[in-house]
Amino acid sequence: MPTASPQPENQTLAELCGRGRPRRVILRLFQEGTVRGLLVGCAMFSILITTLIIGILAYETARFLQEVSVVDFLTGLEWNPLLGADRHFGIWPLIVGTLLVTLVAAVFALPIGLVTAIFLSEYAPPWLRAILKPILEVLAGIPTVVYGFFALIVITPALQGLGRLVTGENTFGAYSAGAAGIAVGIMILPIVTSLSEDAIRAVPKGLRDGAFALGSTKFDTSVKVVVPAALSGIMASYLLAITRAVGETMIVALAAGGLAQMTVLPWEQVQTMTAYMVQIFLGDAPATGVEYKSSFAVAGVLFLMTFLLTFAGYRILLRFREEYE
Amino acid sequence: MNDARPNSNHFQKLIDRGVPRTSAARVRIDRAFSIICLGITLIAVLALALLLASILIEGFPGLSWSFIERYASRIPEQAGIKAPLFGSIWVASICAIVALPVGVATAVYLEEFAAKNRVTNFLRINISNLAGVPSIVYGILGLTLFVRMFGLFGPIQNPAFEIGGETFAIYYDSTGEPLRVPVTSRNETPSLTTGSIGYIQDVLDGPDGELIFTNNWTPIPLTIVNGDTKFTPAYGVISAVDVVEPIDYEIQKPWYYVQFPFGQTVLAGGLTLMLVVLPVVIISSQEALRSVPRSLRAGSMAMGATRLQTVFRVTLPASIPMIMTGAILAMSRAIGEAAPILVLGVALFITDVPQSLMDAFTVLPMQIYNWTSRPQEEFRALAATGIIVLLVVLLAFNAIAVLIRQKFSRPLQ
């Protein structure tokens, strides 16, 4: 029996077993295998989730499309499934509704978010940053029902008052895409700000120093050098924020309205895809009616939209990371 | 004009375009811009201030201990938030217990073990995609997977498998008192004759005049009487027609009772929220692991540890503060989610706190949604008070996160 004992890691398993190495080594290697297996299993769990989502949505959409023609669904311009015999299942009013609310939210949040990010990273003194950043974090952590409450109780009356002031008539009703859109905008503001800020901070100091050396002001540097350099990160943040806005449910369910119509006027009611799904699921309809199945079909379209948006954002983010690493 | 010296032409073009040449003008623009920036940034602060102010103004007057102790009621002054509060706590706990291990394990795998190949890339894309999926879609997944279980185990009312519970057939004797007869399953119909043993619940008189239903069931021999003969109603005396078939079946559920399919229960809700929260936990754990400096890992490997040992004895402990922070923030997200719970089909008028994993439940955001959608003024105040409770709970969670971060943060060289 050899007396010298080299470290176990420097030998192959065969050698170890052959030499009758202490049990704990084999045990450790066995542990390693199991633990690795567990870890891989957990990672695969996420793939399982995606597969299940796609599978379930596809299956239920197929069942829905047995009763409603695909052409009707994808090209129809009227959506009123709760009307009994005279109903239509064209999805475009719901998509337009979702996009309108998202547009209002984007118009509000994207410019403000970017400017806020520029301010926080380029201009703000550290004490101001220490105050403002937590405020933004608080905004990010507020549940969406609270924003829904805010939209209904504060924003809607405010818009109604504003509408009366500007046009002399009651343009804004009890539900409007604008009210919901602004609330969604406030909700996604922290996303835009923090991700844009990350992108801007990632721009190497050298670029800024070079610009200052050439005599630019801070304004010149920020707007003409830093932002263009961080553009892909900013774009990624925009896409992520828009994805979040598209998928938003509670705010629109409370404040956007229940009338699925094709309109681009923010003072009109709209029904978004998510609000429609809430309407169906709140009604607790059994699993056999075509209205119930339509909810899954709408969910499928919604999933597709957010998937494409997230995928685009991911690609842009990847490109942006590669540029600086 | 072609000029050999680019400068003057260049500046001329800039001036023609309206770009100021003098430093003074540009400094002015710079200063103006910084003020505009500040102003716009303050919009975000203003929005938050408005939000909190409106909630506090509407909701603060209604805040009281009895609000937290009472159950829902149609009369706004008597309504309370006890059931949703406890429901939220139950559901968030289940979500945390399941999401944390799976999420951290996935992050560990991705950061420490996985090779940089296409499969791993695919995993990463997948996870970031899952992070962007709207929560209502997770609700649909939870509904099909956890509540209904694809219909594989039968309808919700008649679960195919029940573990841990004792099944009883219920009969009502002539006094209207329920009698229990143990059976093996819901499909069994016991044949009862005079002398068969039924169990009757011990009911005590409470101090305030209320009745206390104990968990003791006393055996009592049954007396079956033919339907037409007259008799005085007494405990255990049942008319013959009433024993042909039990009125109902009941399951005694201890806290560990499980039924398949899960149905609209706390367990299903917690697992659904786990789905929502998992991508966030994974991504934040990944960040946490990345923040551990390479030197630590290298040192550990140099000492002869395997990768596994390094991860579990060095890297993971070093990143625990950040992981805990991320986890707690993910739990905050879970508590605030209403859409997935809504899809699961939770009833709104729940008057009891969950006692076991398989009890019905409701959560704070659902109750707030319900109150907000009612147009009466009193419910608006009620919704605001509910929101205050919700925000306080979230604040507590975030405070814990900050505390953990501060307490366990050791400077990593």
Added chain:
Amino acid sequence: MQLGRRIVTTAGIAAMTTALLGAGGTQDLRRLRGSITIDGSSTVYPITEAIAESFKKAAPNVKVTVGVSGTGGGFKRFAANEIEISDASRPIKGSESKACLEAGVEYIEIPVAYDGLTIVVNKGNYWADSMTVEDLKKIFLSDSAPKTWNAVRPEWPDRAIKIYSPGTDSGTFDYFKEVVAGKKGTIRSDMSVSEDDNVLVRGVAGDEGAIGFFGAAYYFENKESLKAVSIRNNAGNDVLPSATTIEDGSYNPFSRPLFIYVKARSARKPYVRAFVEFYLKNAASAAREVGYVGLPDAIYQRASKAFQAGRTGSSYLDENGKKKTGPITDLYK
């Protein structure tokens, strides 16, 4: 089990429990324990909720949960054996009855109150104080579907009409459709539809040109923010819904009875019996409390007797499952 034997059984227990309840009073209600799930019409919901809350005080150990899936949704769940009692703002349809019987669910029909389906407009609507059924037909039917108020009556202003309506699962919608559209007509499709009456209230209260309809209880609860339109009845008078006009029938054609349907099998459970009897005893006062109108005492007596006897089936359907129409005092025996 044949119907005959079942009636004997329930009658048997009924006799004994009633005797007991009569003798014991509240003490016995306290001993009752169990859970009752109720679902269905949002119109009937306020009454059922009120009764459930008072019942909980008398029998604190009986858990009652009430949902609002709409009359149609309630019947679907009822036929699927998911609930004990179904709230309905219209009588059960032939197809629904068939579905129940095919699933082996027998039901006992119990009328509980009168409702005056109220047409409401925004508080700022100064022009429409009263309407005829013809006006409503013009507004709601799909062949006319006017966009502005002056297209309905030229003396009305040129304001946009915004409609808030319950959806197809709602008995209120079914009833309204029957009166306004009849068998052949179709209702227009560009309406803001919601099963949640609160959403409708908020919508009408917030839109100046809005019009909507729901059960009278929701109008009375939100009187400060809504305006009820008086309807020209058969006699040519413009009548507003109120307790008196609904009860004496002058508010027509929109007065209608509200029902609950109880699973006959559940009626064998003492706590369900106690609840239904409590309901019948207190329906009139609960109805009044929420803004509906109680039925004449005679109807409640008939209902109680029918429940005791365990009589299943609907008085609104004939042997072939076709609908019968007429006032409840005539039809419900």
